[in-house]
Amino acid sequence: METPTASPAAGIEAADDAPWLTAEEQRLWRAHLDVCKLLEYQLGRELQPHGLAMNDYEILVVLSEEPHRRMRMTDLAAATLQSKSRLSHQITRMEKAGLVVREGCPGDRRGLYAVLTDDGWQTLRKVAPDHVRSVRHHFIDRFDSDQIAALYEALGPVAAHLRALRGRG
Amino acid sequence: METPTASPAAGIEAADDAPWLTAEEQRLWRAHLDVCKLLEYQLGRELQPHGLAMNDYEILVVLSEEPHRRMRMTDLAAATLQSKSRLSHQITRMEKAGLVVREGCPGDRRGLYAVLTDDGWQTLRKVAPDHVRSVRHHFIDRFDSDQIAALYEALGPVAAHLRALRGRG
DNA sequence: CCGATAATGTTGAAGTTTGTACAAAGAGTG
DNA sequence: CACTCTTTGTACAAACTTCAACATTATCGG
Numbered sequence: 001m002e003t004p005t006a007s008p009a010a011g012i013e014a015a016d017d018a019p020w021l022t023a024e025e026q027r028l029w030r031a032h033l034d035v036c037k038l039l040e041y042q043l044g045r046e047l048q049p050h051g052l053a054m055n056d057y058e059i060l061v062v063l064s065e066e067p068h069r070r071m072r073m074t075d076l077a078a079a080t081l082q083s084k085s086r087l088s089h090q091i092t093r094m095e096k097a098g099l100v101v102r103e104g105c106p107g108d109r110r111g112l113y114a115v116l117t118d119d120g121w122q123t124l125r126k127v128a129p130d131h132v133r134s135v136r137h138h139f140i141d142r143f144d145s146d147q148i149a150a151l152y153e154a155l156g157p158v159a160a161h162l163r164a165l166r167g168r169g
Numbered sequence: 170m171e172t173p174t175a176s177p178a179a180g181i182e183a184a185d186d187a188p189w190l191t192a193e194e195q196r197l198w199r200a201h202l203d204v205c206k207l208l209e210y211q212l213g214r215e216l217q218p219h220g221l222a223m224n225d226y227e228i229l230v231v232l233s234e235e236p237h238r239r240m241r242m243t244d245l246a247a248a249t250l251q252s253k254s255r256l257s258h259q260i261t262r263m264e265k266a267g268l269v270v271r272e273g274c275p276g277d278r279r280g281l282y283a284v285l286t287d288d289g290w291q292t293l294r295k296v297a298p299d300h301v302r303s304v305r306h307h308f309i310d311r312f313d314s315d316q317i318a319a320l321y322e323a324l325g326p327v328a329a330h331l332r333a334l335r336g337r338g
Numbered sequence: 339c340c341g342a343t344a345a346t347g348t349t350g351a352a353g354t355t356t357g358t359a360c361a362a363a364g365a366g367t368g
Numbered sequence: 369c370a371c372t373c374t375t376t377g378t379a380c381a382a383a384c385t386t387c388a389a390c391a392t393t394a395t396c397g398g
Contacts, residue, residue, distance in 0.1 A: 363376080
C-alpha cells in the first residue's frame with residue numbers, strides 16, 4: 001500500500017556520499033509521495049462534477065488574482081510551473097470551453113494575454129467554495145495551527161530551493 | 170512565482186462551512202503544491218540521464234522489494250497508486266525496454282506477474298544511489314531530525330486518510 | 339539603420355494517461 | 369453442475385503532455 005522510491009532494497013549498495021534513507025526518513029519520504037499523488041487524485045475527483053481539472057482550476061485562480069484578470073502566456077506558464085507549450089494547448093482547450101480568451105498585447109506584438117472571461121469568472125465563483133472545502137477536508141484541517149506553522153517552515157525553503165533550480169536547470 | 174489553488178480572490182464568497190484559507194494556511198498549501206510539482210520535476214530530470222522516468226523507477230523499487238522480485242499486476246497497480254490500465258501500458262513499455270517481463274500465474278490463469286529481469290535489477294542497482302542522492306539533496310537533508318519526525322507525524326495520517334478514500338471512491 | 343541574437347507563442351507528431359468496454363477465468367449458490 | 373457475479377488484465381479511443389521545429393517580433397551592437 002505504500003509507495004517506495006528511494007529504498008535500500010537488500011543487495012544494493014548506497015553511494016558513499018548519500019547513504020540510504022533511515023527508516024524514519026523513508027517513511028516520511030513515502031508519506032510525502034503518497035500525499036502528493038493521492039491528494040491530487042482526490043481533489044481532481046471532487047472537481048470533476050464541475051467539469052474542471054486541477055489545471056483548469058489553477059489557471060482560473062491565477063488569472064482571477066491579477067489586476068485585469070489577465071496574464072501574459074509566459075508569466076502564466078511560470079506561475080503555474082508548466083512549459084509554454086503545455087500552457088498553450090491548455091489555454092486552447094479552455095478557450096474552446098469559453099473560460100478564457102487570448103488577447104493581443106498592446107506594447108509587444110509578439111505577446112498574448114490569457115484573459116478570464118465572464119464565464120470563467122462565474123465558473124470560478126461557483127467552484128471555489130467546493131474546492132476550498134476539499135482542500136480543508138483532505139489537508140489543511142488535518143493539522144493544528146502549530147503543525148501548519150511547522151510544515152510551512154519546513155516546506156517553504158524546499159519550495160524556494162526547487163524554484164531557484166528550475167529557473168536555470 | 171507561487172502556485173495558488175484555493176484562493177479567496179476578492180469578490181468570491183466562501184461557503185459557510187468552509188471559510189477561505191487564512192494567510193498561513195494558504196502559504197502552506199501553496200508550498201505543498203509547489204514542492205509536489207517541482208520535486209517531481211527535478212527528480213525526474215535527474216533520473217533522465219539513466220533513461221528512466223519516475224514511474225519506471227518506482228516500479229523497479231517495488232518489484233525489487235518483493236520476495237521473488239515479482240508482483241501481480243493488480244497489486245502493483247495498487248502499490249504504485251496507478252490505474253490498472255495505466256500500469257498495463259507502463260509494463261508493456263518496460264517490457265520492451267527489457268526491465269521486466271510478464272509471467273503467467275500458476276494458481277490463477279487470469280493473473281500475471283510483473284517480474285524484474287536481471288537487467289532491471291542491474292539498472293536499479295546502478296541508478297538507486299544517484300536517486301537517493303537526489304532525494305536527500307532536494308528534500309530529506311533539508312530538514313533536521315525534529316522536522317523529519319514532525320513532518321511524518323503530520324503527513325502520515327493524511328496519507329492514511331487519502332488511501333482509505335481511494336479504496337472505495 | 340542593419341544584422342545577429344534573444345524572446346514570445348504556436349504547431350504537429352509522438353508518447354503517455356484516462357476511461358470504458360471487453361474477454362477470460364475464478365467463486366459462490368442453488 | 370449451471371448460473372450469476374466478481375476479479376483479472378487488456379484494448380481501443382479520446383484527452384493530455386512533451387519535444388523539437390518554427391514564424392514573428394523585440395533588442396542590442398556596431
